[in-house]
Amino acid sequence: MCMVKYSKAIGHQDSKCENRISSLTADRDALRDERYQLKLDSINLTKEMEVRDTLQEEVNRLNLNEPCQEGWKTFNGKCYYFSTSGVTRSWESSRKYCKERGADLVIITTKEELNFVVQSYRVTWIGLSDREQENSWKWVDGSDLIDDGFWQVGEPNNHQNDEHCAEVSRSAKRFNDVPCERKFSWACEN
Ligand SMILES: [Ca+2]
Ligand SMILES: [Ca+2]
Ligand SMILES: [Ca+2]
Incomplete structure (x- = not known):
């Protein structure tokens, strides 16, 4: 020591x-x-x-085999929820429904995804809007609409300056802008 x-x-x-x-x-x-x-x-x-x-x-x-929540469908590794038949909501309310379940309104980026979503309902809300700036279409994740090939001919037309949310229909298989307050079925993606 x-x-x-x-x-x-x-x-x-x-x-x-x-x-x-x-x-x-x-x-x-x-x-x-x-x-x-x-x-x-x-x-x-x-x-x-x-x-x-x-x-x-x-x-x-x-x-x-069931990678998604119960009642949700799988497509290309993502999970999708399609609202109950006959139940409709405004765009904002539809979005809220998705967000409360950890998802958001569907973002359609490929032709395959478009075909998958349109088969569900006559008209479906999608996560696309120009509510922040007219004719600047953005997806709910903040990304710009890059491929503008999915609009119906003549759309978006912002009819009566009151069309700021987008839907897809089974008949047209294409996007259309409509008033956000309208009530449609909706699809969430997670
Ligand atoms: Ca997607
Ligand atoms: Ca608009
Ligand atoms: Ca329109």
């Missing part, structure tokens, strides 16, 4: 003790470095575990 001894000149530790102290200091620094490295390892490990869990959830979802 290192005892602090004083030589005749008071205040001078003996050199054996100094060596011991510097050795302990080095040990302490090494432990600090090690602890820091362990912390980094632990952070990385946590991140890796999070990624692994997410992937595992995705694998489970894909392996199951």
